[in-house]
Amino acid sequence: MKTTRKNVYDMTQDRLEKIFSGFDNVYVSFSGGKDSGVLLNLCIDYIRKHKLDRKLTVFHMDYEVQYQETIEYVERVFKSNADILDVYRVCVPFKVITCTSMYQQFWRPWDDTCQDIWVREMPEGCYRKEDFPFYTEDMWDYEFQYKFAHWLHIQKKAQRTCCLVGIRTQESYNRWRTIYSSKNYQKYRGLKWTRRCGEYIYNAYPIYDWQTTDVWTANGKFKWDYNHLYDLYYQAGVSLEKQRVASPFLSQAIGSLKLYRAIDPDMWGRMINRVNGVGFAGIYGGTTALGWQSIKLPKNMTWADYMKFLLSTLPEETRNNYLEKLSVSVAFWKNKGGCLANETIKKLEDAGISITVGEKSNYKTSKKPVRMDYLDDIDIPEFKEIPTFKRICICILKNDHCCKYMGFSPNKHEKELRENVMKKYQSLF
Numbered sequence: 001m002k003t004t005r006k007n008v009y010d011m012t013q014d015r016l017e018k019i020f021s022g023f024d025n026v027y028v029s030f031s032g033g034k035d036s037g038v039l040l041n042l043c044i045d046y047i048r049k050h051k052l053d054r055k056l057t058v059f060h061m062d063y064e065v066q067y068q069e070t071i072e073y074v075e076r077v078f079k080s081n082a083d084i085l086d087v088y089r090v091c092v093p094f095k096v097i098t099c100t101s102m103y104q105q106f107w108r109p110w111d112d113t114c115q116d117i118w119v120r121e122m123p124e125g126c127y128r129k130e131d132f133p134f135y136t137e138d139m140w141d142y143e144f145q146y147k148f149a150h151w152l153h154i155q156k157k158a159q160r161t162c163c164l165v166g167i168r169t170q171e172s173y174n175r176w177r178t179i180y181s182s183k184n185y186q187k188y189r190g191l192k193w194t195r196r197c198g199e200y201i202y203n204a205y206p207i208y209d210w211q212t213t214d215v216w217t218a219n220g221k222f223k224w225d226y227n228h229l230y231d232l233y234y235q236a237g238v239s240l241e242k243q244r245v246a247s248p249f250l251s252q253a254i255g256s257l258k259l260y261r262a263i264d265p266d267m268w269g270r271m272i273n274r275v276n277g278v279g280f281a282g283i284y285g286g287t288t289a290l291g292w293q294s295i296k297l298p299k300n301m302t303w304a305d306y307m308k309f310l311l312s313t314l315p316e317e318t319r320n321n322y323l324e325k326l327s328v329s330v331a332f333w334k335n336k337g338g339c340l341a342n343e344t345i346k347k348l349e350d351a352g353i354s355i356t357v358g359e360k361s362n363y364k365t366s367k368k369p370v371r372m373d374y375l376d377d378i379d380i381p382e383f384k385e386i387p388t389f390k391r392i393c394i395c396i397l398k399n400d401h402c403c404k405y406m407g408f409s410p411n412k413h414e415k416e417l418r419e420n421v422m423k424k425y426q427s428l429f
Contacts, residue, residue, distance in 0.1 A: 008210050009218065015193065015206040016046045022188070025158035027057030032070040032227055033245035035166035038215045039207055041224040043164065044081055057086045059148065059163070061141065062126065063096065064109035065119050065274060068266070069229035070245055076225055089126040094141045097402060119274055146197065153201050161201045168210050212240050303376045303389035310396045325403045326392060330374055333387045337371035344382045345370060351378065
């Protein structure tokens with residue numbers, strides 16, 4: 001008997017049935033981007049089609065600095081579906097990473113102390129920091145998301161809460177790992193596209209297997225409203241894979257920051273005074289002027305020397321941040337070792353570099369752990385996998401305070417802060 005294979009839309013309908021039948025409190029994390037937008041439309045259509053006697057909660061973190069098209073799209077969605085949406089539009093001055101400045105590691109949207117230079121007025125009916133008893137000034141945006149889920153669970157007096165997140169594995173390896181990681185043991189009824197965040201609280205990723213073309217096919221087929229910023233991106237020649245709606249000050253967005261000048265000049269004029277370094281990064285972010293894309297070593301210097309020079313030009317707090325991350329990385333490669341493929345190991349051995357190769361890693365990988373000292377530089381295709389002072393220099397020149405270019409994980413202090421937050425809220429259930 002021939003069976004018909006379901007497409008991603010049909011499979012998502014099955015997932016939504018499991019979600020809405022298994023959770024009395026369901027909310028969508030909605031950014032205004034294409035993925036969260038199509039997920040929200042899927043949920044709205046599902047509720048209307050099945051005539052469910054319930055409202056859908058929408059969680060929108062308003063970062064103050066956004067394209068006008070994004071702002072208008074968000075407001076259209078909320079207004080046209082007001083009968084079934086319970087909206088939490090959050091305007092809170094949590095800390096958000098910025099890579100536009102060597103002086104600022106973070107900025108705060110809706111910061112009370114900067115109200116005279118806000119890029120726009122705070123939306124009516126939004127939720128402010130006073131509405132959330134768990135808010136503190138030390139809180140990062142990702143911490144706020146985690147605490148919001150637990151706070152909402154209590155507010156709704158829910159038995160089970162599910163936060164729907166519009167991530168797709170096509171977008172990045174980290175998103176793929178969110179779904180397929182062998183460490184994701186805590187799932188809702190064994191469903192791989194779910195993850196437990198607390199007692200009776202889960203995240204779900206119903207469109208994890210969608211392609212970018214699926215998103216736009218659905219928008220066209222069902223005539224769903226969408227953020228017309230993407231039309232402007234298309235007209236500006238931005239490829240589908242790089243069309244993103246996110247904080248403009250993240251390292252991934254620096255190259256496209258200049259688009260604000262052409263697409264939304266009014267917003268650009270306001271935002272250059274809002275966060276340090278935006279003007280320079282917007283003009284030169286996609287060029288060699290920031291110094292890292294075609295970085296050249298000054299004469300009579302090693303990369304270690306150049307790193308010390310760059311660090312000497314930074315404010316003390318920023319300098320200490322890089323030094324702390326460097327010390328952690330040096331100790332990691334010396335004592336534990338990073339996992340490298342056999343081909344990479346052979347290239348290091350052929351180059352005469354002193355390394356110690358272990359037989360087996362604690363991680364589930366065919367790669368082997370390699371212990372070694374930091375190198376000054378190395379000319380192999382796997383450059384980004386090897387610990388070098390040149391890579392630290394690139395991080396500094398990119399204003400990459402988190403050292404994501406180096407593949408750094410959060411340091412001990414950052415992990416402790418996150419763990420303390422999670423322990424505190426776990427104890428409430």
